[in-house]
Amino acid sequence: EADIYQTPRYLVIGTGKKITLECSQTMGHDKMYWYQQDPGMELHLIHYSYGVNSTEKGDLSSESTVSRIRTEHFPLTLESARPSHTSQYLCASSTDGFSNYGYTFGSGTRLTVV
């Protein structure tokens, strides 16, 4: 079944640690996105990718970085986690076609930095 997977689902980590949030999709979508969401609030785009070797920063400034070496994989890395990074991170993907099922979200990673 085509889907988009995020790991870990929950992560509690100490200040200063390096972390990578994983996102993979099996739908062959060319476009992928990372959104950040504080509890009960709207989603903000922090990174997106047109395709392999293409990454851009989103509308919300973020200290995280991303890479897109393979179509299906779009990991997000924080070099030195801080308590201000505590949030939910949602990965999504879409196709070129504007269809009802073209935009799919993963289950998210809830990050807590202590």
Place this chain on the structure above:
Amino acid sequence: GIQVEQSPPDLILQEGANSTLRCNFSDSVNNLQWFHQNPWGQLINLFYIPSGTKQNGRLSATTVATERYSLLYISSSQTTDSGVYFCAATNTGFQKLVFGTGTRLLVSP
């Protein structure tokens, strides 16, 4: 960039009631979508509707592009409809959606 506003911010319903959620956007759009975020945080795509009307079971949506608003109708609400409903839109060639602040719906039995 485009601005997306949703109303009401919160809504409490008895099971079986109907409701209408509104989304206003500040500019013409080439992509508008409605999402439901369940209490566990999972976002589900409900409708892609930059214009016109669509229906899916008890849910339907209408977008009047010329007047820059979209409506999501929920009929015969169920407790499983609880969660946050987000409207998101874009007017760029790339599908970078801008999300509204959401409508938090609680359906009580």
